[in-house]
Amino acid sequence: MAQGVGTHGRIAIVGAGMAGLSCADGLVAQGHIVKLFDKARGPGGRMSTRRIATPLGEAGFDHGAQYFTARNADFRLVVSDWSDRGFACRWPVAGPDAWIGIPGMSAVIRDMADRHDTHYGRMVQGIARADRGWRLIGDHIGPDPFDMIVVALPAEQAATLLGPIDLGMARQALMARSQPCWTAMFAFDSPLATDALILRNQGLIGWAARNSAKPGRDGPEAWVVQATGSWSLDHMAAAPAQIEEIMLTALGQALGLDLDRPIASAVHRWRYAMSAGSDEGALWNPDLGIGVCGDWLLGPRVECAWLSGRQLAKAMAPGKQAYPSEIR
Template identity: 35%
Template structure:
């Protein structure tokens, strides 16, 4: 029986967006689902009134030729720009811009949580948290953090080998607006509790003002993962002031808990795919703790799915 040339992509971060664009360019129909209100995944930007914070991944680097070429193309179009040195790149006007560009013109359903995937008569169907059903699809590509993939597959009665081996470190992130002047762009103390302090205004295309993103270290975040946000905010602001040697007078502060912030154990494979089911998975957890790894993994999975559904495998 001829396979349906439609693919459901679960997750609208870099891996999912790259997979979606690669599949669409190969002539397949894609539908992207994401539980967030906006695309980007951990390449996230938070807005509160007139304030803006990149509170997830702060920058991108390219180690390989494929992602370097993509960054160069994005730079020409104003989607990315260099920041605090030529090796670091940021999205413009925020970190979601590269993912948004990959998904431009494609079908994306945000604020849609997929609770279960199921196979019926050779096709895939998705059940969402609101009772909706989506399908049929010829293949499903899941690009969540590995523990979330494992939970979805287990609850749906399916499995992909080795997903459970990948592990992540958590991270508390504090978004701080403050009075006064502050110079500098990025420091990485990597001393408990502060792993990184980034000045949003120092990035190209951002509004002026003192807006800091403070990322806690993995170890400190793990030890304090369940503490109240107010406690986290106070601790990280105090520590950041010590690192910066300034008095921070907050006008706005909020915290975000990333349970799956950075890959600690990767599988060292490009992606996972079961051709008998038409079920695959991709993400930075396949190749390493980099945005580039998510890009490469999503592209690899898409090429495998395209070959399968186009009959070239």
């Protein structure tokens, strides 16, 4: 196996979220052939937009990441391009540096994914040596070998794949525990009698937003309610129907309203919602040709995921090395 990435290496990226797609952008720019695999049915990951049919039309919910920042100069250029092409805009309600995707948070992920050979509904269960590099194990993956592998998954999932290959990387992933998050989505038949657009730290609610009031949204009155990490952890085993009732009550209490029944609702349990982050930025083993990226290697922000993928792509360039200081 080669000790680094060749001029036209074949690279598989496991995970087509922000980190994996950012890494793919960098690797393709270097001339590599990149293929991405993701277990989800479509683009988004933790930047997904959920759409639910209601009697008043479809309601949209940004039920993962609520917004993103652009504090790094290079990422600001990317966000500016999204803005110019109508895929993102500022959302000052959440802060002076807050941005959102249009017409949903998943718009920017979809834009990135459309530029690559991205395969959804592909659950990668393992990584094994092949005669000419590595191969991925899983349903509908195919037998093609790859020169290099990038793992762009939440820390807990990355540890499972990395354990049989690189114990050092797996150990770092195991140390980076993520907090879960219960998220509830409610659509109502008329606007709630409140001027509030967002809520922060109201009892069990860590965050709530009037999703239908975000720029570029349409459809009926829609709210996203996200529980705190500690409350979500304590209620991980609860039934979704129970969570839905508790969070609807919590929303009404936080707004000071006696809420009518929603015309549509759903809940989602994010097992790996937010990581603490570290100073690593990205992990790269040139002897094995295995790299790892993700927000858990830097910080719990969308921007950190993008920066981690960018750093790994730079580290994988022949004769190059990226340092954590480059992504501050």
